[in-house]
Amino acid sequence: xxxxxxxxxxxxxxxxxxxxxxxYPIPRHDTVYWYQQxxxxxxxxxxxxxxxxxxxxxxxxDRFSAQQFSDYHSELNMSSLExxxxxxxxxxxxxxxxxxxxxxxxxxxxxxx
Amino acid sequence: GxxxxxxxxxxxxxxxxxxxxxxNFSDSVNNLQWFHxxxxxxxxxxxxxxxxxxxxxxxxxTTVATERYSLLYISSSQTTDSGVYFCAVERxxxxxxxxxxxxxxxxxxxxx
Numbered sequence: 001x002x003x004x005x006x007x008x009x010x011x012x013x014x015x016x017x018x019x020x021x022x023x024y025p026i027p028r029h030d031t032v033y034w035y036q037q038x039x040x041x042x043x044x045x046x047x048x049x050x051x052x053x054x055x056x057x058x059x060x061x062d063r064f065s066a067q068q069f070s071d072y073h074s075e076l077n078m079s080s081l082e083x084x085x086x087x088x089x090x091x092x093x094x095x096x097x098x099x100x101x102x103x104x105x106x107x108x109x110x111x112x113x
Numbered sequence: 114g115x116x117x118x119x120x121x122x123x124x125x126x127x128x129x130x131x132x133x134x135x136x137n138f139s140d141s142v143n144n145l146q147w148f149h150x151x152x153x154x155x156x157x158x159x160x161x162x163x164x165x166x167x168x169x170x171x172x173x174x175t176t177v178a179t180e181r182y183s184l185l186y187i188s189s190s191q192t193t194d195s196g197v198y199f200c201a202v203e204r205x206x207x208x209x210x211x212x213x214x215x216x217x218x219x220x221x222x223x224x225x
Binding site: 031033042043044045048050055056058088090092099100101102103104106107109 | 146211213
């Protein structure tokens with residue numbers, strides 16, 4: 001069965017650089033979520049999109065932005081990267097805003113040096 | 114927002130032992146999922162279980178929604194069961210629309 005695809009798997013950036021993470025949800029899933037997991041922490045909600053419109057927002061820094069495109073894939077853009085942005089970034093997708101549960105991608109490990 | 118508490122925070126077992134992990138939540142929920150995060154960081158969905166009991170091989174889970182807790186049972190544990198087990202809940206309405214809130218997790222170590 002198709003899963004949630006994230007790219008890249010690993011990313012190393014320098015401080016103040018920009019990073020773009022991509023997420024391809026399960027076909028026919030209409031909702032995409034982004035989570036950030038710092039070292040030793042639980043995943044924290046950043047932002048979600050339902051039918052290509054932003055539906056909810058968590059503790060996402062102003063330096064971060066995201067969007068969902070017409071083909072339902074989503075991108076998380078992070079600018080002016082800081083050391084503290086080093087984390088695992090997960091994308092998840094669901095049908096009907098979580099009604100049948102969420103499926104998570106394998107994550108992107110971002111390291112800022 | 115909704116609060117999720119998991120216990121114990123850490124658990125060390127010998128291979129073959131059984132264990133029970135607990136998840137308490139502070140309000141009624143519409144969605145509850147158990148995840149296993151393996152040493153490579155992948156979040157593997159174990160159960161979607163807002164209520165009732167499910168079993169999948171050596172794993173089973175029970176959610177008692179009226180009492181606001183869920184239990185994950187691991188029987189005959191194997192070294193590959195090691196990792197962090199997360200409980201995550203979702204409550205529709207109020208300030209917690211359509212997003213999963215995670216507990217702090219239980220770190221399970223299974224020794225050979």
